Amino acid sequence: MTVDQLDPTPLWEQLAAILRERIRSGDLEPRQVLPSESQLQQEHGVARGTVRRAMQALGEEGWTVTVQGRGTFVAPRESWPKG
Amino acid sequence: MTVDQLDPTPLWEQLAAILRERIRSGDLEPRQVLPSESQLQQEHGVARGTVRRAMQALGEEGWTVTVQGRGTFVAPRESWPKG
DNA sequence: GAGAATTTGTACGTATGTATG
DNA sequence: ACATACATACGTACAAATTCT
Numbered sequence: 001m002t003v004d005q006l007d008p009t010p011l012w013e014q015l016a017a018i019l020r021e022r023i024r025s026g027d028l029e030p031r032q033v034l035p036s037e038s039q040l041q042q043e044h045g046v047a048r049g050t051v052r053r054a055m056q057a058l059g060e061e062g063w064t065v066t067v068q069g070r071g072t073f074v075a076p077r078e079s080w081p082k083g
Numbered sequence: 084m085t086v087d088q089l090d091p092t093p094l095w096e097q098l099a100a101i102l103r104e105r106i107r108s109g110d111l112e113p114r115q116v117l118p119s120e121s122q123l124q125q126e127h128g129v130a131r132g133t134v135r136r137a138m139q140a141l142g143e144e145g146w147t148v149t150v151q152g153r154g155t156f157v158a159p160r161e162s163w164p165k166g
Numbered sequence: 167g168a169g170a171a172t173t174t175g176t177a178c179g180t181a182t183g184t185a186t187g
Numbered sequence: 188a189c190a191t192a193c194a195t196a197c198g199t200a201c202a203a204a205t206t207c208t
Contacts, residue, residue, distance in 0.1 A: 010195060036173060047197050052174085060143075068174045069204030093176060119192060130178045135193085151193045152185030 002044045011046050012053035019054065023063050023074055034064065034072045085127045094129050095136035102137065106146050106157050117147065117155045 003014040062079040066072040086097040141147040145162040149155040
């Protein structure tokens, strides 16, 4: 699963949706670290700025927590949207 | 009033604080358009990305509303923080 | 403790697309 | 047709915090 360059949806939105689904599905569990920005940028063939824009969205929605020098982690379920 | 390159505070935060104060003080009134990105960039000697980061913060706080192709406007007082 | 490597944060530049006047 | 203005996306470089050797 990766982004589609032909889809008019912004790449950062597509990437955010992918990661959001990985979290919600349980593929990425609370307190688990997400792939690094450089890993994601290689895996999806996008620029780091695009990765960061996606990460920012996830953080604002409460899915993830980012710590400088450590990485971005899945937030506890309590802070997830809806439930 | 402009940003201070020697201040360790991120430039985008400094710029956001300046514009926030201009709004709260009444220098910029509700529905009034803010200076364009290129104007702010020149006035404060920062890059477009820095201006946009400041604008984004103000928008998320409810101080401004941005419309593609039109500009960024001071939001109605109802949507301002606190009061 | 020192130094290197990793990872996120900030800042800048450029190009292209989209919407408005 | 042209100018203005925001949105997205690419790239680079360096700083700051953490982790590893």
